Amino acid sequence: MKAAIFKGKGRIVVEERPKPEVDAPTDAIVRVVLACVCGSDLWFYRGISDLAHGGVGHEFIGVVDSVGADVSTVKAGDFVIAPFAYSDGTCENCENGFQTACLHGGFFGQGGDGDGGQAEFVRVPHADGTLVPVPGTGFSDETLASLLALTDVMATGFHAAVSAEVEAGDTVAVVGDGAVGLSGVLAARMVGAKRIIVLGSTHEDRHALAREWGATDIIDVRGGAAVQALMDLTGGYGADAVLECVGTAASVKTAFAIARPGSIVGRVGVPHDVALDAEGTFYRNVGMRGGPAPARAYQPELLRAVLAGEINPGRVFDLTVDLDDIAEGYAAMDERRSIKALVKVSDLEESA
Ligand SMILES: [Zn+2]
Ligand SMILES: [Zn+2]
Known part of the structure; x- marks a missing residue:
């Protein structure tokens, strides 16, 4: 599969990487439909904060490709949004609504060998606690962009x-x-x-x-x-x-x-x-x-508001690039030519 790889200050390169596989029984593999570049990605891109070279990106929506044996709330073919952090949904911090402090959680796109969301596929640990299925079909590009905005911004x-x-x-x-x-x-x-x-x-x-x-x-x-x-x-x-x-x-x-x-x-x-x-x-x-937003805590309410047409947070995206051209998305945001860049990875209906 193709994945955006951070290779040092100012360098984002799209490379072939092994497609991730279910590792733990609580994992899901998600085929990414849309991803985006985050303002916080610019910190490592600009060399202001350190990040191990490797897979990046923590904002993505997509279709479940496969699930581990213990996953019960999503199944292959489901359209899902993810928060920028994964969490089990069961520890006391999750139950208190601070999933970004989950005792067994973590953040996507931390470089190194880990998974990033700026890729064709991403492994999602603790799929039951992390992923939120999106009901319905036939979404407009505007609605998809707004669903993507719920992953973080x-x-x-x-x-x-x-x-x-x-x-x-x-x-x-x-x-x-x-x-x-x-x-x-x-x-x-x-x-x-x-x-x-x-x-x-x-x-x-x-x-x-x-x-x-x-x-x-x-x-x-x-x-x-x-x-x-x-x-x-x-x-x-x-x-x-x-x-x-x-x-x-x-x-x-x-x-x-x-x-x-x-x-x-x-x-x-x-x-x-x-x-x-x-x-x-x-x-x-x-x-x-x-602090880091417990996006997972807010996503059900924000998802309802997007699908009801009450909010259109996807309007923050003012640039669209394909995954192959993601380096331009980083550069445009770095140079303030773009507020936020949306990255098209695959078609939602591909697996339907
Ligand atoms: Zn972000
Ligand atoms: Zn937890």
Whole structure:
């Protein structure tokens, strides 16, 4: 089979690899229909974080190809979505809704010899706890893209809103207008935010999607000027809830500076070289929650919302490439020519 292989900074190559096989009786093999490139893939692509050379990609949807003897909730031929982490669904962390901390779980696409989702086939451990079957047939390309968005980006934006305890009527600030920040806007609207203020870039296309998804105000300056702009919009109080969707030192600093006393910063941007201001947040009673989104916990509700036509998170994809051309997807995102790249791997109906 073909698989995208990380070979060092700036190098993604599609190579032939052995097709994965059921190893443990709880495994499933999934034929990938769509995959995509994640903003977090850029950290290793840019050489900022280390990753063993090998299979990558943790966002994919596809059709079950085969299952181990102990798998009971999915069968060959089922169309499924996967979260970016696999989990058994039975340990106490899973039962508490934090499947990304599953005692027997892990993350897809960690390089080395492990499986990645940017490939024609992927081995899914703990298939019963991990995979979510999608009911129905005859999906449009738009719906498929939205289902793909549930594997990480939309679930992550939703987790930011849940972590920040967004409530109906809130004024919500979203730091970042990348794919996750935009998804955070959509999530805040789903939860009933009254006002959604985006602190982002100067990219007009991102502003347009943010406004379509419910953003009421957009601040496109940075640092102290952004903090001042938000304070001006909120009568000097700050936001009722803040979604930190970037993870840089500057964005985290801004997030805490614009949080109203007593509010919570919901953070889903993977922190890189971030130092938290323990004293400043202490005196303003500002809390912090968040981390890797337990996408699996949110997928049933988000799947229902996509299939009902209530949300269209697949709109974050503004570039489509074939698996053979996935290097262009990485490059376009790295150069900010694309918000998020969708990777076509195979046809959904192939096995029907
Ligand atoms: Zn991701
Ligand atoms: Zn578990």
